[in-house]
Amino acid sequence: xxxxxxxxxxxxxxxxxxxxxxxxxxxxxxxxxxxxxxxxxxxxxxxxxxxxxxxxxxxxxxxxxxxxxxxxxxxxxxxxxxxxxxxxxxxxxxxxxxxxxxxxxxxxxxxxxxxxxxxxxxxxxxxxxxxxxxxxxxxxxxxxxxxxxxxxxxxxxxxxxxxxxxxxxxxxxxxxxxxxxxxxxxxxxxxxxxxxxxxxxxxxxxxxxxxxxxxxxxxxxxxxxxxxxxxxxxxxxxxxxxxxxxxxxxxxxxxxxxxxxxxxxxxxxxxxxxxxxxxxxxxxx
Amino acid sequence: xxxxxxxxxxxxxxxxxxxxxxxxxxxxxxxxxxxxxxxxxxxxxxxxxxxxxxxxxxxxxxxxxxxxxxxxxxxxxxxxxxxxxxxxxxxxxxxxxxxxxxxx
Numbered sequence: 001x002x003x004x005x006x007x008x009x010x011x012x013x014x015x016x017x018x019x020x021x022x023x024x025x026x027x028x029x030x031x032x033x034x035x036x037x038x039x040x041x042x043x044x045x046x047x048x049x050x051x052x053x054x055x056x057x058x059x060x061x062x063x064x065x066x067x068x069x070x071x072x073x074x075x076x077x078x079x080x081x082x083x084x085x086x087x088x089x090x091x092x093x094x095x096x097x098x099x100x101x102x103x104x105x106x107x108x109x110x111x112x113x114x115x116x117x118x119x120x121x122x123x124x125x126x127x128x129x130x131x132x133x134x135x136x137x138x139x140x141x142x143x144x145x146x147x148x149x150x151x152x153x154x155x156x157x158x159x160x161x162x163x164x165x166x167x168x169x170x171x172x173x174x175x176x177x178x179x180x181x182x183x184x185x186x187x188x189x190x191x192x193x194x195x196x197x198x199x200x201x202x203x204x205x206x207x208x209x210x211x212x213x214x215x216x217x218x219x220x221x222x223x224x225x226x227x228x229x230x231x232x233x234x235x236x237x238x239x240x241x242x243x244x245x246x247x248x249x250x251x252x253x254x255x256x257x258x259x260x261x262x263x264x265x266x267x268x269x270x271x272x273x274x275x276x277x278x279x280x281x282x283x284x285x
Numbered sequence: 286x287x288x289x290x291x292x293x294x295x296x297x298x299x300x301x302x303x304x305x306x307x308x309x310x311x312x313x314x315x316x317x318x319x320x321x322x323x324x325x326x327x328x329x330x331x332x333x334x335x336x337x338x339x340x341x342x343x344x345x346x347x348x349x350x351x352x353x354x355x356x357x358x359x360x361x362x363x364x365x366x367x368x369x370x371x372x373x374x375x376x377x378x379x380x381x382x383x384x385x386x387x388x389x
Contacts, residue, residue, distance in 0.1 A: 023332055026311055029352035030328055033312040042327045049329015053336075 004028050007037050014050035064272035065114060066188040068207050071264035072111050073184035075214050077177055078257030079104060082221055085250045089235055092228045100220035107213025107265075114206035115187070121194045130193050136186035140179035147175040207269035214262040221258060225251045296326055296334035297343075301358065301366040304344060310353040311335070338362065 004012075008031045012024055020027075036042050086097060122130055151168035158164040228235045303309060303317045315326050326334070335356065338344040343362035347355045358366070 019336075023336070025352045026349065026354040027328065027332055030311040030315075030331075034315070034328060036328070045327025045329040047329070049327070049333050052329065052333050 004032060005037060007043070008032060011036070011043065011046045011050070014047060015053050019053045063192075064207060064268040065191055065203065067268040067271075068111065068114065068210060068265055069184045069188050069191070071214070071261045071268060072107070072210065073180045074264065075104075075107070075217075075258060075261035076180050078254050078261060079217070080176065081250065081257065082254040085247075085254055086224070089228055092231050092235065094227065096220050096224045096227060100217045100224065103213045103216035103220060105213075107210045107217065110206045110209035110213060114203050114210070115191065117198050117202070118191050118194045122190065127194050130190050133186040133190045137179070137183040140182050144172075144175050144179045148172055204269060204273040207265065207272050211262060211265040211269045214258065214265050218255065218258040218262050221251075221255055225255070295324075296330050297338055298366070298369055299324060299326065300331070300334050300338060301343065301362055301369075304356060304358045304362070305366060308347060308355040308357040310350070310355045312353070314356070 008028050011031060012020060012028050015024075015027075031046065034042060036046070082100075121127075122134070151172045154171070155162070155165040155168035299318045299322060300314055303314045303321075306317070309317060311328075311331060315328075315331055319325050335344070339346065339356075341361075342359055343365050344356045345359050347357060
């Protein structure tokens, strides 16, 4: 593979390591045989294949509900980042921000609805040991506030771009992401331990509503940024650094994360729907 | 198996149909499909299909010849292709007969 053209090696590197171990040599040979460097459409196809291979790994190892939970976690992180972008700019984009918040709230409620049967099973005491996982977000939130206080103490009296302030910000951000990840892990563990009976169509509909809510929020975040830039071109000044974040890369980064989370949630909803359809066919007389 | 095949039908079926002629490696499969059906399977699409077919035991990889690994149909692959082709033949016959009725 080391003798292959750079483009071939790059395209191959986009695939997961396990996939490369199995197919890498023959795939590289085929890309060479196809003269891939002359065919941009096939380059795109290879990149799509790599994305599918990565997605396939995620999808093959997780149930749709677990994927939806991790998507919601990613969306929460992205949404928090977006809120940080938007906080200093006020509502310069009309009512778009309200749409974003409303759609995100609908998405959150849909996720709660999808998990409700498991919550009921938990309350009925079907698995007492599962309660310890419920404490994860509570303990995590408390720990995060502790980290926040620590970060405030570290950065107190220092300038916006000082090392202390950046370190404090990074500490709060990393701790927040860790709490969200731990919460998603705990919730997916509870869901796995308590496979409660579902009312017909509840979960696929809820997951599709979750994805729709995320999609609307993402589009609203896009429109919000475009409007803010239209109303005040100096709004996204590029010199604010990481701390006060109303700058272009922050907005684009938050948007990208929201879009990835939406894609994951949509895939989860579709898989749940397909799974329920197959079960439904099987039950028909 | 048939319902599962339906979700990723076309590239998978094209690959099965190509391998029905004999063992082929990836590039030979794409050129055969392009020549016979006029469909260009991109490398990502082809290997996604090969992976799924192999995972389901419908094809199997043979020892590599240099860096090219030929694939061949398994008995399950032959049965699957046959079942799908019969189903498509039935659907095609039905569609054509109804179209004739509609236009006559």
